[in-house]
Amino acid sequence: MRLFTLTFVTVLLSSCGKQTEEYLYDKKHKDYRLVQQMGADKCINESRIFQEMQKQNDFSKAFKNGSYFQVDIAKDNGAKYSDFILINEVSKDSLAIHYYSEEEDSRTIIYTSQNNNDLISAIANGVCTPNKELRYGHSSNALNNKTVFSFTDSRIKGNQDAYEKIVESYTTRLSQPLVFMEWNRKISTQYKTLNNAASSPKNNTYSVKTITKDQCDSNVVCSRSTWDFKRVNVTVDTNAFSSNSLESRIFNIEDFDSSEE
Amino acid sequence: MKLGLFFLTILFSLSASASFLEYRDESFRPEDLKNKKWLFNLGVGYIDYPTSLPEFKGAHTTVPEEEKVGVYGADLGVGREFSLIGALSTSIRIGAFYNKGNENNNGKASEDVDVDLANVRTDHLIYGAQASASLNYLFETKYFNIQPFLEFGMGQGKTEIEKEYTFDGVQPDNSDAESYLAEMEEDFDFVKTSVGVNFISRTGIISFIKATKMSASYNEREVAGEVNGSSLDSVQDEFDEATDIYSGTIGMGFFF
Numbered sequence: 001m002r003l004f005t006l007t008f009v010t011v012l013l014s015s016c017g018k019q020t021e022e023y024l025y026d027k028k029h030k031d032y033r034l035v036q037q038m039g040a041d042k043c044i045n046e047s048r049i050f051q052e053m054q055k056q057n058d059f060s061k062a063f064k065n066g067s068y069f070q071v072d073i074a075k076d077n078g079a080k081y082s083d084f085i086l087i088n089e090v091s092k093d094s095l096a097i098h099y100y101s102e103e104e105d106s107r108t109i110i111y112t113s114q115n116n117n118d119l120i121s122a123i124a125n126g127v128c129t130p131n132k133e134l135r136y137g138h139s140s141n142a143l144n145n146k147t148v149f150s151f152t153d154s155r156i157k158g159n160q161d162a163y164e165k166i167v168e169s170y171t172t173r174l175s176q177p178l179v180f181m182e183w184n185r186k187i188s189t190q191y192k193t194l195n196n197a198a199s200s201p202k203n204n205t206y207s208v209k210t211i212t213k214d215q216c217d218s219n220v221v222c223s224r225s226t227w228d229f230k231r232v233n234v235t236v237d238t239n240a241f242s243s244n245s246l247e248s249r250i251f252n253i254e255d256f257d258s259s260e261e
Numbered sequence: 262m263k264l265g266l267f268f269l270t271i272l273f274s275l276s277a278s279a280s281f282l283e284y285r286d287e288s289f290r291p292e293d294l295k296n297k298k299w300l301f302n303l304g305v306g307y308i309d310y311p312t313s314l315p316e317f318k319g320a321h322t323t324v325p326e327e328e329k330v331g332v333y334g335a336d337l338g339v340g341r342e343f344s345l346i347g348a349l350s351t352s353i354r355i356g357a358f359y360n361k362g363n364e365n366n367n368g369k370a371s372e373d374v375d376v377d378l379a380n381v382r383t384d385h386l387i388y389g390a391q392a393s394a395s396l397n398y399l400f401e402t403k404y405f406n407i408q409p410f411l412e413f414g415m416g417q418g419k420t421e422i423e424k425e426y427t428f429d430g431v432q433p434d435n436s437d438a439e440s441y442l443a444e445m446e447e448d449f450d451f452v453k454t455s456v457g458v459n460f461i462s463r464t465g466i467i468s469f470i471k472a473t474k475m476s477a478s479y480n481e482r483e484v485a486g487e488v489n490g491s492s493l494d495s496v497q498d499e500f501d502e503a504t505d506i507y508s509g510t511i512g513m514g515f516f517f
Contacts, residue, residue, distance in 0.1 A: 017363040023368075027371075035370045035374055038370070038374070
């Protein structure tokens with residue numbers, strides 16, 4: 001009983017704090033748009049993941065020449081195969097990335113630090129936009145992650161009775177160039193026509209993993225020496241989030257059919 | 262939380278006759294109580310304290326010239342009871358009180374913008390020492406004794422209050438940002454009158470409840486701080502100001 005009394009008094013004295021929370025602005029307030037913009041700016045400037053992405057802008061510090069990666073691809077039609085990537089040239093502000101594929105044209109993708117900056121902006125703009133309808137989906141604490149960030153870009157054409165919908169789920173890994181999100185991706189396509197139920201989603205899945213040179217050498221596709229690489233560039237649309245067009249993508253790799261149904 | 266704790270205290274106060282027996286040794290004899298006249302008590306108090314911080318009207322908070330704040334704390338006393346006539350007795354006691362509180366209000370931008378824009382923090386500390394005398398009358402019942410009392414006291418106290426408000430602003434140039442900080446210290450003398458009831462178990466364990474009116478006269482009030490960059494510093498040492506402060510205390514004690 002004595003112990004209880006002492007505990008009780010201690011708890012009481014330490015419970016004399018009062019914490020409350022309130023919202024200062026509602027949608028009718030004249031400064032609401034400023035508040036929204038401020039929230040977006042703060043999200044872009046203070047989210048840890050974007051700060052970490054910025055650190056990758058000096059490619060010569062972030063990536064190693066001669067790094068190999070394997071892209072595992074699973075398509076809705078049941079096809080499964082692997083493509084391969086080699087970071088072939090690294091400079092401070094440019095990467096030359098060889099993409100080896102038997103299914104598509106092989107390419108050398110020229111990825112610049114300007115592309116990288118634009119890509120960070122494109123993601124940040126979409127993730128942090130005050131417009132909920134356009135905002136890229138992400139988990140609540142993902143922005144504080146230092147190494148991985150996943151988000152979803154949904155686009156729809158039509159209305160609830162008849163539509164075509166594309167949902168692209170990207171994963172960016174800071175151990176890889178940001179452009180690799182092209183191959184850390186799941187793209188899901190779904191249709192609905194009038195008087196018919198929505199189709200089952202068609203999913204194509206891509207995932208990138210690091211491999212060693214020995215692993216590459218032991219693979220007939222990766223080790224082939226007769227590739228004819230075509231140099232292609234990357235274009236980034238920093239305002240892609242603001243469009244619901246099915247064709248609107250965050251970035252495109254020249255001559256690369258990104259939809260790949 | 263606080264209400265729950267108060268409810269618990271009341272519950273335990275009213276159950277004095279039975280559950281508090283365990284405070285005493287099993288060999289305790291009720292007749293020994295008649296020789297035990299010293300008493301000790303510890304209470305939990307709530308004080309409704311008037312504050313006089315420099316006035317301020319901001320976009321998201323207002324500090325009125327006068328405001329009452331509720332602060333919880335502890336009240337401790339040691340004294341001795343003297344029998345007068347029959348059931349009438351008097352108690353003389355010295356004691357101290359210590360009330361401390363903290364309020365923090367966090368202003369978020371809006372429901373869909375999770376940004377902390379404003380904050381209001383208020384810390385209260387009120388403490389002092391007192392001497393008191395009470396007149397008591399004992400009603401004996403089968404299970405425990407009831408002792409209403411009227412208490413008079415006097416003492417000195419000190420108050421330390423700190424209020425800080427910050428608003429970061431939403432304009433791109435932060436032109437609407439605001440800040441307010443006031444740290445106030447007051448010294449006061451007081452006389453007080455309390456009415457209350459002791460519930461005394463057969464073993465001399467006391468549970469009590471009392472209400473107090475304290476008339477405080479201030480000796481010195483010192484304010485330091487600033488509002489939007491302008492100083493609020495001031496010292497006031499000549500007062501013609503007396504304030505009534507009300508408080509309530511519940512607690513327990515024992516004769517020894």
